[in-house]
Amino acid sequence: MRIGIIIGRIGGVDGVALETEKWIDILKKLGHEVFILSGEFESWQMDYEHHTLFPALSFFSAEAEWEQRKAFFEPDKDPGILLDHVERWSEMIEKRMLEWIHNKKIEVLLSENASALPCQLSMGVAIKKLIQRTGLPIVTHDHDFHWERGERYLSVHPEVNSYVDDNFPLLLPGVKHAVINTFGVETFKNRFGIDALLVPNVMDFNKVYGVPTEENQFFLKDVGVKKDEIGLLQVTRIVRRKGIETAISLIEKLHDKKLKLVITGNNNDDENKEYYNELIDQIHDLNLSRQIIFASHKVLDHKDLSDVYAHGRACTYFSTYEGFGNAFVEAVLAKKPIFVNNYKPVYMQDIGNKGFDTVMIEDSNLTNDKVQQMADIIYDPVRCREIGAYNFEIGKKYFSYEVLEDKLNELFTF
Structure with a gap:
């Protein structure tokens, strides 16, 4: 047709x-x-x-x-x-x-x-x-x-x-x-x-995605993450429902200057940059300006997203509301651990119930126990790879x- x-x-x-x-x-x-x-x-x-x-x-x-x-x-x-x-x-x-x-x-x-x-x-x-x-x-x-x-x-x-x-x-x-x-x-x-x-x-689970290559080896360095530092990825646009303030709070709670949060999306869909300005105030108040990186200038289209995922340690996805959650499935395809908020109305009944290994919080609440669980994953590269491989197989079954x-x-x- x-x-x-x-x-x-x-x-x-x-x-x-x-x-x-x-x-x-x-x-x-x-x-x-x-x-x-x-x-x-x-x-x-x-x-x-x-x-x-x-x-x-x-x-x-x-x-x-x-x-x-x-x-x-x-x-x-x-x-x-x-x-x-x-x-x-x-x-x-x-x-x-x-x-x-x-x-x-x-x-x-x-x-x-x-x-x-x-x-x-x-x-x-x-x-x-x-x-x-x-x-x-x-x-x-x-x-x-x-x-x-x-x-x-x-x-x-x-x-x-x-x-x-x-x-x-x-x-x-x-x-x-x-x-x-x-x-x-x-x-x-x-x-x-x-x-x-x-x-x-x-996602296309038969396509190589989020894998380090010669072409993308300097992506994190180019946005300000040094070789001895760890990049966490917030691969979303800057709009209020993405819960980026929770990811910024996580960086503050982890008390590690070598952790950096890379936010890939732009604020074009943020009315009057209201939410973006709130994030800027939060970063200033928490004294995190050296640990929060806005990198939309390096992510011009979706083809760049594979390069983004290639060198990050884990992904933050603390949305409060989503119609589905593309960034979740992208992270699964890239074999990266995911820290997620139980966003409404979709997460548990359409994604979370499939058996993915994640650290999930409720109502954007970063409890001490959940923060510790995230830290245990961030600082264990072997476990990161195991979680990534496990989630990949589930994603292939349900979202291919x-x-x-x-x-x-x-x-x-x-």
Whole structure:
């Protein structure tokens, strides 16, 4: 089949973009031809036959930013101004999507979180109008939902909240929903009476990953970790739900100047750098400026992540909330021990119950006992390797490309 993917951005290191690339790999392996319509191709070698840039779909386009501000942050007194704009702008986007479908002879669509989370209002509404107009079969890959994000997608205007509910997620007859966790399956069943298919996030366990090479041997040195020092890895973006303040607290509690925390992600998705500035204050107050390293300038795209993992001793992953947890599976693939918070609503029922050997804390609480368990692992390289090898085999069983292939075979049968 000729499958058309609609996505806000691709080629970066956010979970939606990373997982979409894996779906593309498997869909091609299954014999499908894949076309992409995206607002941004971040680190991506574009093939102009199959890849179409449509800047209006970007989360950072002027119209998308304006919509978010007027819907959720700085609303006007009259919500009709916003809603009228979304209706008009989504019609323009739908028209462009129709041209793309016609030109590329698209037979089935895949909406990558665009029909689940209202982070790009007009794009999601346009997709709904597109399906209503064309009747094209569509799979929506739903990573997370607005009701899971607290007040982030809550408007002061009931009319806006109703509009969001009407359009996100996409609830039209015949739509196939793929969700990334058990909570999503339960939510669709309980809220909408719909059977969604659980498709976990995966990694390619047949590919060499996180292994020291001549090319990456100086990665840690280049960001400021000396040969006699130990690097702990926080391989996430800088957003509040990643719990980076807990990882910084761990460094303080371990009382070892030779331990350094390497934070790989940028703060582009941190509103007004509010959370980043809180971390900076914490680092200053704890006098840890020589032990906390921000290294996003060395991690330009996901291809660099393998080099990041190659020389770290262990990974911190103290998220409070995740739709799934790509960084967890990455660490498993790289055979690195993981220190994890029992993040909601996913960790125990979708990952932790598989038997991984981790040090897990509850509610971001670094008890003395848990800190000691982490220290015992950090300072025992042999045990680190044993844990890494053990977790790798479990990850391969539950979160491999082979698992994804079975799921996509089921989804893309129309």
